[in-house]
Amino acid sequence: MFKVGEKYKIYRSGAIELKDKKWVKAVVEHIPEHERFVRFRLHFTTCFGEHTSYIESFTMNELVKMAAGQSCKRGIREAMPLEKMILVEYADMKEEIKDLRKRIQKLESEIGRLESSIVTDSVSCGKKGKKSLGTVKVSGVPDGLISRKRKALNARRKLLEEREAKLLELMNEAEEYINSIEKSELRMMFEFYYIDDLTWYQVAIQMNRAFPKRKIKYTEDNCRMRHNRFLDEIEKDLKKI
Numbered sequence: 001m002f003k004v005g006e007k008y009k010i011y012r013s014g015a016i017e018l019k020d021k022k023w024v025k026a027v028v029e030h031i032p033e034h035e036r037f038v039r040f041r042l043h044f045t046t047c048f049g050e051h052t053s054y055i056e057s058f059t060m061n062e063l064v065k066m067a068a069g070q071s072c073k074r075g076i077r078e079a080m081p082l083e084k085m086i087l088v089e090y091a092d093m094k095e096e097i098k099d100l101r102k103r104i105q106k107l108e109s110e111i112g113r114l115e116s117s118i119v120t121d122s123v124s125c126g127k128k129g130k131k132s133l134g135t136v137k138v139s140g141v142p143d144g145l146i147s148r149k150r151k152a153l154n155a156r157r158k159l160l161e162e163r164e165a166k167l168l169e170l171m172n173e174a175e176e177y178i179n180s181i182e183k184s185e186l187r188m189m190f191e192f193y194y195i196d197d198l199t200w201y202q203v204a205i206q207m208n209r210a211f212p213k214r215k216i217k218y219t220e221d222n223c224r225m226r227h228n229r230f231l232d233e234i235e236k237d238l239k240k241i
Contacts, residue, residue, distance in 0.1 A: 002028050002038050090170040097163050107153045114146050200224045
């Protein structure tokens with residue numbers, strides 16, 4: 001059952017007023033005694049960059065459809081617990097930052113090569129009467145191209161700063177959620193994978209070091225499966241509503 005204060009994210013497939021037109025943070029605000037519907041406060045950013053919220057109620061039947069991933073008349077496709085979404089967004093943001101850093105490095109290399117290159121061109125010195133005064137070779141670098149690439153580089157560096165600030169927020173939220181997991185074994189797996197950015201193979205190595213007397217050794221596959229089963233249980237709990 002839903003509880004007042006619980007946080008979720010709801011997918012808004014047809015909300016043109018939203019900036020990202022996707023996930024909206026939803027907080028359970030009120031559940032009447034008859035429990036036939038749940039009232040949420042939806043928080044989102046408008047297309048003008050303004051942060052706002054509004055109240056919307058959903059019947060239990062609609063919430064069941066949301067949890068099952070079905071479409072309904074409100075244009076809401078599915079709902080997912082906020083805790084799981086934090087982990088998903090955190091992992092996605094890390095990959096986005098890695099890609100952005102690679103693009104920045106590529107631009108820096110291109111600018112470095114351009115600055116070290118010399119472009120040579122022949123320019124006419126004009127004429128004296130009908131006699132040509134000859135030509136002269138002019139050397140330099142393509143300033144226009146370098147200027148455009150520097151502008152793109154500055155824009156990407158600024159975007160990287162914004163993404164890294166957002167990643168820090170998500171990391172704090174992810175750590176808070178991971179620390180709430182009851183089983184120590186699972187907490188460690190989640191910390192190694194999400195916070196320390198280890199692969200599942202590396203997670204298995206760390207887990208075997210932490211529990212050397214365990215009869216069944218940790219492997220890449222069983223660590224991943226434990227992780228997936230735990231998150232699947234979150235989805236099942238929502239579908240029981």
